[in-house]
Amino acid sequence: MSDHLSALSAAFLSAEDVDPHVSLVIGSFAVLAGPAPSLDELRRLVEQRLALAPRYRQRIRRTALELRPPRWEDDPALDVRLHVRKAEVTTPGERGDVAELVGRAMAARMDRDRPLWDITLCDGLAGGRWGLLCRVHHALADGVSGTALLRVVYDVPHETAATAVGVRRVPRSRLRRAAGAAWVAGRGGSAFLPALVPVHGPSVTGLIGEGRRYAWTGVPLASVREVRRDMHVTVNDVALAAVTGGFRALLVHRGIEPHSRAIRSLVPVSAWDGALVDGPDNRVTLLLADLPVELDDPVERVRAIHDLVDRLRRDREPEAGVVAQQLLSAVPYPLVETATRLALRLPHHHLSTVTTNVPGPQQPLSCLGREVEQMLPYVPIADRIRIGVAMFSYCGELTFGITSDLDVADLDVLVEGIDAAWWSLAGSRTGGGR
Template sequence: MLDASFLEAEDSDPHVSLAVGAVSIIEGPAPVYSELVSAFGERAQSIPRCTQKLHTLPFDLGAPGWVDDPHFDISHHVHHVALPEPGDDAELFSMVAYIMEQRLDRERPLWECWVIEGLPEGRWATLIKIHHCIADGIATAQMLAKLSDDGAGETFAGNIRAAQQTAPSILSLLRPRLNPVSWMGDVWRATVAATSAAEHAVVGAAELTARVLSADQDSSLNGPVTRMRRYSAALVDLSVMKEVCRDFDVTLNDVALAAITSSYRTMLLSRGESPGSHALRTLVPVSMRSADHFDVTDNRVSAMLPLLPVDEPDPVKQLEIVHRRLTEAKGSGQREGAGAVVAAAGNLPFALSAWAIRLLTRLPQKSVTALATNVPGPRGRQRVLGRDVVEILPIPPIALHLRTGIAMVSYADRFSFGITADFDSAPDVDALARGIEDAVRCLAKVNRKR
């Protein structure tokens, strides 16, 4: 149901394209185009979704499925463009925005690869674009890795909470033992644990619902969007981020969200707005993917809705508040509650669920103003046809009246922020990117003075 919801949300707003993507900046010289097409065509065969297309039923009688495309042709999916001189970030980001604002053709497998030449220093890039109905962030990263020379290797995804959970199943707890008293004790503990988890999810779902229905502070970050997009990116050293984590005893996600908070505060002030305490309710997707499902291509995410403290001017206090609020959100059951809602929707007749999604996505909402999603990337450097991948820049979509969206990815020794924004309402997207970099540097500088 979660996969199909991205199709329904896209259908509800003609101004959005719900594709996700990533730009890989690669050392030159670029290979011969035909050689690249041939290599990607061969590698795509090992990824089922790359050669499958949507199969839908009339009148929403059932959820869409995937069928092999009998006419699959790699030339429909790999395209070749060159940047105008000087080929710097401005030209690259403009090209990325243009490509991502176009919807994918649902008559074919829902992905594209754009080979982009003309970057400075003889470099080139690939932009892989995949519809969100196919995969979430971690699954998308796995797909992209399979298009590289070495395939999907070790990733930072093993560090996420869901991947590390090894809770025993109820069936294992109910395994018969020789001592009936001990067996009955296991049954009781399993029942109590299941009841406690259900209560936790119900409380979390209620909290999420209350926050979605609340009318938070009006903000220029929220409102209708146009068809056109802007894109920008921020790049920092992963070692600097980890140093801040150690010195303040926080997580990498805490540091990233604190940097985003600081930059949004600066943006709102520059727009003449007062960043109040309820100005930045943020949708933070949370992976529900266990380690043994990294290779499964689908969406397995839940969500939290923390308030980022844009009303706080001090960067250290911002970080402390972000850490506290995320810890509270994790403990409140928001993650489990959102997952329970999605699971419950999956048990409804698809026609009813599809109708509900279309209705809800058409309604204007003012409670959530930003998206911030963190995707663990490859630990080691990737190569494409023998060339080193220097940077990976993530590309999130925007929808649901969110005029900006930020995706983050850790890759080797780098941490990057990719920002998608509505063209008309967010002309200052580059300033938002620079503000993130400045905020990380500021926190690192505070560390050295401590």
């Protein structure tokens, strides 16, 4: 593992430095069968397994005169008791109480003088259940590598160890080609030209405050098996089409025209190339997709999403992102840091949301003998992006975790819209959901 942060990881720290209302932590909330273990039991488990993720024993330190990116160093004063804590869920521990807890906890910033992770045992969920809230700073890991923390907390079947399958990962051979002829020819660079054009008219962006609102909905993956087969599309196509339908519903609810360029999403794409993820790091590139919210027909939406993602990949947009990061690594860090902070301070109207999809284990996890029944994902928001959507699959269920600024009072419209858009493709409802 490199001792210095990558340009991307350092940028996540800069985003927090620029905006005091931003907390760039990613994570998950797991619902487990009861009874809950004691806090001491959980702390002992984490202490025993922390060696599985050495980076989680390290903290960030700025370099002399900040001529190089911050670096990782072992924390000699690491105290697991400061990272593994307990919280009581507000009675009666129903969905709304869990959502309020997740939103409040994820909005809180981490202490950079300590390793950038923590785990909270949440007792008092309805039905005798309990929860584990795991937080990791985005400077430490991305959505795929962040699952390394799962091995510290959960018993993970060997065959479900985290691999970087990501959202249609970028093959290494294509990354090498992009670094050469494709970039020189300008195809990679031109892929980002549409991002220079602001989104059309009013969107869902705006200033963000300190608080966060959280909600989720879950659907069974098996419900779209026939649709995927008949239409020759992927789960990711259907999921992104459902998100598109949700944003269309939100725009209509707000009286905003669902124009074809009204919602532009940053779509992270894993660049781990299918390798075993044996430590936290940020290896992610991106797509910039104008979601087809103008389409009311669900079948047309999923076909449009499939064609859109394929076109962006043919234009080598993900590879262009990787190459851009490689080029930035060759630029003196002070210049990159100054440019990053300046860019983050400038108002923009080029992005509306972020939508990320991380495949999770398809066999049950357990912690201290208790089975994980559900896994809720969380994605942070920043820089005028007031709404973000995280998708995570676990044991045959796909969960959409939606984050918003606390002032977004109509988040339920988006959640219900995503749910309705999924089932408009899947047919009659057979399970899952809100």
